Amino acid sequence: MKILTTPHMDRCIGCHSCSLACARLINKRFSWEAAGIRIESSGGLSSGFLAKRCLACEPAPCVAACPTGSLKQRPGGGVTISRKLCIRCGECVAVCPVDAIAVDAAGDIYVCLHCGRCVDFCPHDCLAMGSAEKQNMEVEL
Amino acid sequence: MNEDLFRVLLVNLATGKGRVELIPGRSTAIGGSGLAALLFAAYGDPGRPWHDADQPFILAVGPLTGLFPLMSKTVSAFKSPYHNQYTESHAGGRSALALRFAGYDALVLQGRAVTLSCLNIGASHLELKEAGFMAGMNALAAGKVMRRMFKGNSGHRSMLRIGQSGEIGSAMACINVDTYRHFGRLGGGAVLGNKNIKGIVIQGDSTYPLPENKDYPVLFKKVHEMVTATDMLRKYHNLGTPANLESLNELQSLPWRNLQQTADSQIEGITGERFADDTLLRNGACSGCPVGCIHIGYVRERFEEKDNRYLYRQVAYDYEPIFAVGSMLGVTKAFDVLRILDILEKVCLDAMSAGVALAWATEATDRGFLSAKETLVPLKFGDAESYMTAAMHLGTGENEFYRVLGQGTLAAANSYGGADFACVLGQEMAGYATGEVFFAAQALGFRHSHLDTGGYSYDQEHKEKDVDAAVSFLLADEPDRCLLTSMVSCLFARSVYSKEMLAECLKVTGYPELASNLEVLGEKIRRHRWQMRFATGFNPDEITLPKRFYKVSTWKGPIDAAYLDTLKREYGRRIRQLVEKEV
Numbered sequence: 001m002k003i004l005t006t007p008h009m010d011r012c013i014g015c016h017s018c019s020l021a022c023a024r025l026i027n028k029r030f031s032w033e034a035a036g037i038r039i040e041s042s043g044g045l046s047s048g049f050l051a052k053r054c055l056a057c058e059p060a061p062c063v064a065a066c067p068t069g070s071l072k073q074r075p076g077g078g079v080t081i082s083r084k085l086c087i088r089c090g091e092c093v094a095v096c097p098v099d100a101i102a103v104d105a106a107g108d109i110y111v112c113l114h115c116g117r118c119v120d121f122c123p124h125d126c127l128a129m130g131s132a133e134k135q136n137m138e139v140e141l
Numbered sequence: 142m143n144e145d146l147f148r149v150l151l152v153n154l155a156t157g158k159g160r161v162e163l164i165p166g167r168s169t170a171i172g173g174s175g176l177a178a179l180l181f182a183a184y185g186d187p188g189r190p191w192h193d194a195d196q197p198f199i200l201a202v203g204p205l206t207g208l209f210p211l212m213s214k215t216v217s218a219f220k221s222p223y224h225n226q227y228t229e230s231h232a233g234g235r236s237a238l239a240l241r242f243a244g245y246d247a248l249v250l251q252g253r254a255v256t257l258s259c260l261n262i263g264a265s266h267l268e269l270k271e272a273g274f275m276a277g278m279n280a281l282a283a284g285k286v287m288r289r290m291f292k293g294n295s296g297h298r299s300m301l302r303i304g305q306s307g308e309i310g311s312a313m314a315c316i317n318v319d320t321y322r323h324f325g326r327l328g329g330g331a332v333l334g335n336k337n338i339k340g341i342v343i344q345g346d347s348t349y350p351l352p353e354n355k356d357y358p359v360l361f362k363k364v365h366e367m368v369t370a371t372d373m374l375r376k377y378h379n380l381g382t383p384a385n386l387e388s389l390n391e392l393q394s395l396p397w398r399n400l401q402q403t404a405d406s407q408i409e410g411i412t413g414e415r416f417a418d419d420t421l422l423r424n425g426a427c428s429g430c431p432v433g434c435i436h437i438g439y440v441r442e443r444f445e446e447k448d449n450r451y452l453y454r455q456v457a458y459d460y461e462p463i464f465a466v467g468s469m470l471g472v473t474k475a476f477d478v479l480r481i482l483d484i485l486e487k488v489c490l491d492a493m494s495a496g497v498a499l500a501w502a503t504e505a506t507d508r509g510f511l512s513a514k515e516t517l518v519p520l521k522f523g524d525a526e527s528y529m530t531a532a533m534h535l536g537t538g539e540n541e542f543y544r545v546l547g548q549g550t551l552a553a554a555n556s557y558g559g560a561d562f563a564c565v566l567g568q569e570m571a572g573y574a575t576g577e578v579f580f581a582a583q584a585l586g587f588r589h590s591h592l593d594t595g596g597y598s599y600d601q602e603h604k605e606k607d608v609d610a611a612v613s614f615l616l617a618d619e620p621d622r623c624l625l626t627s628m629v630s631c632l633f634a635r636s637v638y639s640k641e642m643l644a645e646c647l648k649v650t651g652y653p654e655l656a657s658n659l660e661v662l663g664e665k666i667r668r669h670r671w672q673m674r675f676a677t678g679f680n681p682d683e684i685t686l687p688k689r690f691y692k693v694s695t696w697k698g699p700i701d702a703a704y705l706d707t708l709k710r711e712y713g714r715r716i717r718q719l720v721e722k723e724v
Contacts, residue, residue: 013433014296015426016238017365020207024351024358030208031348032238032297032428040296045320045425046455049296104348105265123369123431 001076003056003114004037005130012049012126014039018118025117027110033102036112037127054078054100054112056132062092062101062111071111077132078114147176147246150262151184154336155194155252157269159262161245168654172203173629174229175666176247177218178673181227184249187676191220191328192310192335194253200240201247203629205643206429207238208352208650209361210368211634213429215240215318216626220677222328222335223312223549223568227673229588230329233427233631234319235345239299242345254337257308261291263298263344275339279487280304280317283340291342301341304489307334309538311547313494313569317486321425321435321457325491326590327568357649364646367637369431377434377633378424382460383413386468392601392696394575397468398522399500400564400689403574410473411463420475422455427631434633440479456483461591464572465496466532469564470503471522484529488536490547497569498550499531505559515542515557551687561688575600576695578611581708584684585716587619587670592632594618604697606704612712616719620663627666671720681713 022035032038037053056077063071063079070085071092088107102110116129145167152159170179177199184197199218206212215236221228240248244264254269257276261268270290275283283302291298299319306314307330314330315323324330333339351357368374376384389395390408397405409415420438427435441453456479466472466481485492503520505511513519517534518527531543538544546553550569554560564570566580567589573579575597582596583589591597594615603611621640622632630638638646640659647656655662671679686709691702 013424013426013435014428015431015433016428017210017431020429023348024361028351029348030351032207032242032345034348038296042295121365121431123433 001074001114002116002129003077003132004053004112004116004119005128006051006053006126007128007130008124008126009049009051011124012039012051013124014041014045014049015123017121017123018051018127021118021121022112026113026115034104034108034110035102036110037118038102051126052098052100054114055098056114058132061095061097065091065095067091074114076114079111080113081109081111083108147172148244149180149247149249150245150267151249151251152260152262152267152269153252154250154254154258154260154269154338157254159267167204168658169662169665170669171624171627171655171662171666172206172246173201173214173216173627174623174670175627175662176201176203177216177229178666178669180247180249181218181673182669184251185220185227187227187673191222191225191332194336195251196220198250198329198332198336199247200236201629202237202240203627204652204655205628205630205646205650206241209646210365211430211432211631211637212628213237213427214626214629214631216629217316217324217329219329219332221312222310222331224327224678226677226679228327229626229670230324230326231626231629232316232318232322232324233430234322235297235299235428236301236318236322236343237629238428239297239343239345242297242347242349243343244347244349248343250336250338253335257337257339259287259290259340259342260338261342261344263294264347266344272339276308277305278339280489281320281487284317284320287340287342294344294346297346298342298344301343302339302489303330303333304487304536306488306490306536306538306547307331309544309547310334311490311536311538312549313491313498313535313547315489315491317489321437322427323491326494326588330489352650354649360645360649364637364642365431368634373636374432374633378432380413380417381434381436383416383436383458383463385413385460386463387412387414389573389575390468392575394573394601394695395468396464396564396570396572396574398471399469399504399562400570400574400693401504403693403695405468407473408468411467411475411478415475416458416463420458420479425457430631432633438475438479440476440483454483456486458482461572462492462496465493466499466528469496469500469572470528472525472528473523474525477525481525481528481532484532485536488533490532490536493571494569495532495535497564498535498546498553499528501550501554501559501563502531502546504562505554505557508559510558511542515540563687564689565687566690567684573597573600574693574695576697577606577700577705577708578603578615580686580690580700580705581712582615584686584709585681585712587674593622600695600697606701608704608707608711611708612715615712616715620667623666623670624659624663627662668719671716675717675720681716684709684713
């Protein structure tokens, strides 16, 4: 299965269209935070942007840390989430090595599901669906 | 958010305490411009001066902020240091989405902080932090310090700050927003300086429910495709607004050397193509806007004569700043334009106002009204080095002359002479010497902005001299722009957001009443804004046009003085009528 990759983050203009799309279409939220992909500036706007998103670990440490089975390993890397099983303990957030899981004030978590719905909303083709094997060779975080 | 109530954070800077108020009025004020006027009516005092500590500084967003592409602007409103009257100034960056995701329709600052301070707000925090150590700090350095003072939420926060010009009360002081955007005109920076506020951090750190219907994401996608997959907005992200430099020069409508010319063959050094080919590093975007019209160039300086030691800085450019410190100052090399803009960014002066003011000072020097005793450096059209120094002096108020000039070109002309050639149309002119209609439109416009109405495009399309038709156009054009600045949309999207499209957007996001009343509301908001302006002292008859504007030649030939005077008189009369009539 393909995963969300970010091969051209050096083209990013910081419009947040990807985050807003993920929040809107996947998480049904109006937010730039309740999203599986979140855009940060790396030392002010002058230094460009980076995308905080799941790098599709396999096995994923967040799955191992989840005490209720809400997070499950996704074939090809990354996770799936069952919200009704989530008890908002935040264990997954703590163990993610790349700070990819967002959590809101209510304790709900937001993580990239590698669905690719954000890709079409990027005006500069910074994002693409690709293979997990090659992502580290192509990645521009 | 989908109720008649505005959620407004009021902060008393004297105590550092704030309160959230739920204020009715959405159904008539919408947000943005309408909300700002409503809040000024509630918390401002038309009769007291701009620097009275109790006068509010207002930031307002709208019902569609963040919900659709290019709904990405924030309206600031305040009593202006420039003319001591109510005004607005608009900016993008991350400010709009940050305020929205902090959970507020508006922020109102009241009172004055005891010492120089920074304000930090978010969905669940309010902090006023003493920052006396930032006194005299330039705006770019201030941003770097603020990132250290207020950690977290990188990318999801907006940082507003002022430079030296705001601290000294310059009426041309702007507010830097996220490094590359500005609340530029009419002295917002001095308003914050007067309140002892060096910077404001707005953290967009909360999330909200989405409108619950299937039509919203479908309509979002449609608008997104219009702004990204068609050529409707291509001009804004391709060459950007600087594309207009060449075309206005061809039209004999680009002000050169303090408007002594309207065209010059040296345009080739400062065209949009020249900036893109030679200086453009990359584009940026306001949050929520996939167009990405921000053009960031660079300056590179060798700082050791014998060795190859260089530094570089990134500088944003647009049509207006290039006109103001390029053609208006006779500076015809793109990198020189960026070097001057870099200084203006640091001292945090509005580039348009500062450039036009320095152009007047140059001609005043040529004509013997000024000497190096006042200007400290000899000003000469085309001399970029001197203008860099003069820009710094203007921003820091180096001597009495620069402090007076910082209050406006006409203020300086009143002291030193030379009012006839002061290029002031209510405030320092925008870069459109297109003809009589624009001159009248900016001189009497609500913000004295080229974006108040489409006067400059009317000039380019109409050679006939029909006063009633021209004034009727200006009056008819304004309410629709008031709607956009109440939503709050970028005005670059005015071709996308017709009233019909705005109505669709409002319907699917839970504002059916607003959607059905747009025609009336645009007119109401326009009227309310003007009422605030008149209440604070605006008198169209007191606005005079310096003689320079009567000596201009455009593609239509020499300016027709009688036509210009009649236009101005009639436009003023009908603006006054707007305020008096019932809507």
